Amino acid sequence: MKYRKKPVVIEAVQWFPGVVHPGVHYDMGYATIGGRGHGAQTFKQKDRPHVITIHGQKAFLEPGDWILPEPKEGRFYPCKPHVFAVAYEAVE
Numbered sequence: 394m395k396y397r398k399k400p401v402v403i404e405a406v407q408w409f410p411g412v413v414h415p416g417v418h419y420d421m422g423y424a425t426i427g428g429r430g431h432g433a434q435t436f437k438q439k440d441r442p443h444v445i446t447i448h449g450q451k452a453f454l455e456p457g458d459w460i461l462p463e464p465k466e467g468r469f470y471p472c473k474p475h476v477f478a479v480a481y482e483a484v485e
Contacts, residue, residue, distance in 0.1 A: 403462060404462065405459045405461050405481070410442075417444060444470065445468055446469070457473075458474070460472075
């Protein structure tokens with residue numbers, strides 16, 4: 394048998410620096426460069442924009458990511474533009 398996912402209408406915002414969204418938070422984050430193990434460097438990165446997921450975890454945003462609502466009020470998750478373009482279409 395084949396199944397089709399039921400259509401769902403959501404509100405989404407495409408995020409870029411300067412876009413204000415109530416789910417976007419900014420605080421100190423960490424980034425690692427140089428791979429894992431010997432030679433890798435971890436450093437603090439200020440003001441990394443992120444949303445808090447339904448699991449209470451930070452999901453960091455990149456410019457152009459879409460912010461989608463989670464079922465739990467006040468929780469969101471990011472979606473890459475190419476994934477969003479395949480999964481969603483505009484509703485009038």
